[in-house]
Amino acid sequence: MSTIDYTGLYIGGSWQTPATSERIDVHSPTTEDAIGSVPASSPRDIDRAVTAARRAFDDPTGWSAWHPKQRAEVLDRFATELEGRASEMSRRVTIQNGMPIWLAEQFEGGFPPILLRYFSDMMVNSPEVDTRPGMLGGTALVSRKPIGVVGAIVPWNVPQAITFLKLAPALAAGCTVVLKPAEETVLDAFLMAEAALAAGLPEGVLNVVPGGREIGAYLVEHPDIDKVSFTGSTAAGRAIAETCGRLLRPVTLELGGKSAAILLDDVDLSASMESLFAATLLNNGQICWLNTRVLAPRSRYDEVVDAVTALAASLHVGDPLDPATKLGPLVSSRQRDRVEGYIAKGKAEGARLTTGGGRPTIDSGWFVEPTVFADLDNSATIAREEIFGPVLSIIPFRDDAEALAIANDSEYGLGGSVWSSDIDRASALAGKVRSGTVGVNHYSNDPVAPFGGIKNSGMGRELGPEGLHAFQHLHTVYLPPAG
Numbered sequence: 001m002s003t004i005d006y007t008g009l010y011i012g013g014s015w016q017t018p019a020t021s022e023r024i025d026v027h028s029p030t031t032e033d034a035i036g037s038v039p040a041s042s043p044r045d046i047d048r049a050v051t052a053a054r055r056a057f058d059d060p061t062g063w064s065a066w067h068p069k070q071r072a073e074v075l076d077r078f079a080t081e082l083e084g085r086a087s088e089m090s091r092r093v094t095i096q097n098g099m100p101i102w103l104a105e106q107f108e109g110g111f112p113p114i115l116l117r118y119f120s121d122m123m124v125n126s127p128e129v130d131t132r133p134g135m136l137g138g139t140a141l142v143s144r145k146p147i148g149v150v151g152a153i154v155p156w157n158v159p160q161a162i163t164f165l166k167l168a169p170a171l172a173a174g175c176t177v178v179l180k181p182a183e184e185t186v187l188d189a190f191l192m193a194e195a196a197l198a199a200g201l202p203e204g205v206l207n208v209v210p211g212g213r214e215i216g217a218y219l220v221e222h223p224d225i226d227k228v229s230f231t232g233s234t235a236a237g238r239a240i241a242e243t244c245g246r247l248l249r250p251v252t253l254e255l256g257g258k259s260a261a262i263l264l265d266d267v268d269l270s271a272s273m274e275s276l277f278a279a280t281l282l283n284n285g286q287i288c289w290l291n292t293r294v295l296a297p298r299s300r301y302d303e304v305v306d307a308v309t310a311l312a313a314s315l316h317v318g319d320p321l322d323p324a325t326k327l328g329p330l331v332s333s334r335q336r337d338r339v340e341g342y343i344a345k346g347k348a349e350g351a352r353l354t355t356g357g358g359r360p361t362i363d364s365g366w367f368v369e370p371t372v373f374a375d376l377d378n379s380a381t382i383a384r385e386e387i388f389g390p391v392l393s394i395i396p397f398r399d400d401a402e403a404l405a406i407a408n409d410s411e412y413g414l415g416g417s418v419w420s421s422d423i424d425r426a427s428a429l430a431g432k433v434r435s436g437t438v439g440v441n442h443y444s445n446d447p448v449a450p451f452g453g454i455k456n457s458g459m460g461r462e463l464g465p466e467g468l469h470a471f472q473h474l475h476t477v478y479l480p481p482a483g
């Protein structure tokens with residue numbers, strides 16, 4: 001099979017020769033074969049990218065000074081170019097990280113153009129100035145300005161959708177961006193750069209510099225970056241927050257999670273299974289908001305364990321390019337080791353394995369069987385730490401109050417859900433879950449509403465108007481009293 005290889009870096013609106021000959025090789029998690037490579041950025045490439053973004057932002061007649069409608073026209077062309085590449089984009093993500101292709105088509109091919117148009121429209125329809133009659137006789141003119149040059153750092157699990165949670169509002173607001181994709185998923189980022197080039201994004205407005213943790217840290221610390229937007233692990237988020245704290249640099253952090261699905265005693269189990277799959281095991285268990293703790297009422301505990309076990313055991317595990325596959329491989333052998341380590345810990349701590357726990361019999365690839373543990377409480381390691389793989393824990397509770405206490409007993413607070421035949425009852429309980437987002441009888445991130453976490457899940461929000469505001473700063477002009 002031919003590989004996908006790039007020689008240049010997208011910096012300053014064109015493909016530039018990288019400063020060094022270092023490369024990033026990408027392997028398929030399904031076949032374990034090499035599938036492509038791109039140049040690895042060095043600090044000198046980051047310098048060039050940030051300089052290009054700075055120059056584009058500071059141009060007094062450039063991108064940041066354009067009317068939102070002018071930017072919207074360019075971003076609409078960008079969306080159209082992405083649409084033309086949607087099926088190749090989905091395929092590239094699937095062959096790099098193992099995301100089932102049907103999901104990649106929705107998240108990775110479908111979502112980015114929607115987000116570009118959503119935030120462009122929001123910007124076009126935002127009032128330019130809020131005129132406030134003052135208390136001191138004058139008038140205050142309050143407006144939102146683009147925050148500046150953005151350093152955006154993204155993980156490998158949902159690479160394009162997460163990229164556009166940042167790019168779409170940042171570009172619509174008038175910011176310029178230096179994007180650092182994760183090393184595992186670079187081929188999609190380069191296809192995205194091809195779309196940006198074809199759409200005629202002005203020079204320096206978007207720059208793509210792949211690399212690892214050191215390059216990410218270098219970007220975060222760069223003196224010409226005005227704002228950092230990060231999605232990834234809590235450990236990396238903490239390190240980035242420390243740097244940004246020292247530099248007094250605004251930062252948005254979307255980090256890990258250990259969310260709970262609370263199944264109330266009147267839940268309609270058979271009607272819930274498809275949505276419960278999406279809330280708990282989507283993308284091979286590699287999404288930050290997944291509800292990997294399933295809380296079940298003691299009165300129906302065995303029934304829930306049987307239903308969730310049957311659900312997990314029924315999933316078709318295999319080649320993620322096959323549309324029938326529900327669960328593909330994990331992104332890397334390192335990630336599989338990590339997940340298997342947690343499965344071993346679950347057993348060692350006395351939880352009862354009801355299905356999975358091993359590797360499926362597939363010739364190659366970093367697969368783990370969908371795995372369910374029962375008969376454990378919320379103090380077990382596998383109930384407290386983020387596993388980032390297809391492993392669920394079913395924890396019993398006595399009543400709604402105890403369910404809430406268990407759900408809230410976590411270092412994380414990103415997602416969650418409540419399942420019941422009574423929407424009002426579920427919604428009332430959902431309102432008490434200490435977390436950034438909670439679903440009722442399903443979980444999905446609607447773009448109109450803010451998404452993000454509290455506690456170790458991060459700070460700041462993406463999506464909705466709040467996601468646009470994250471790339472703006474407030475600006476006030478005080479007009480003097482009349483006369």
Ligand code: NAD
Nearest residue numbers: 154155181182212213216217232233236239254255256288
């Ligand atoms: P990771 O933190 O190791 O890497 C994420 C990105 O950050 C990569 O691009 C990496 O190169 C970069 N990076 C790592 N350390 C850095 C540092 N010190 N400074 C700057 N950049 C750095 O995360 P991962 O293991 O690749 O991704 C999985 C994690 O991401 C999980 O914990 C998951 O919960 C989290 N995640 C969160 C969300 C969310 O929206 N809350 C979404 C997806 C993934």
